[in-house]
Amino acid sequence: MKKEEWESLCSNCGLCCHEKVVSEDMLLIDLSNPCEFYDSENKCCSVYEERFKKCHRCKKVNLFRAMFASYLPSICGYVRWAKEHHVRLCKEKECVLGNGVFDFVDD
């Protein structure tokens, strides 16, 4: 797959740009705690081209992470792609908190 095709899998949900905790099989995402570079109004990264230099916590989603990273939510475009291709190997429960939203996903 070409780089542009891979990048286009991101649906810009922004969930990976918020504080999260992974505990055993549970993923907890706090929508009230975005990354300092997350532009909540426009729902995008304000330093996208330099994100890995500016933010040491920012991680590129590669195939390995799409397959195994437990901090990525089930609605992540990369996770969905990995599931469609039967290469997503971990299962997790999810809870999204903050901004009046409380959503629980049992995957």
Ligand code: SF4
């Ligand atoms: S630096 Fe990374 S984690 Fe922070 S908003 Fe940009 S893409 Fe998201």
Ligand code: SF4
């Ligand atoms: S969770 Fe996945 S789809 Fe959502 S912004 Fe992050 S990489 Fe993109």
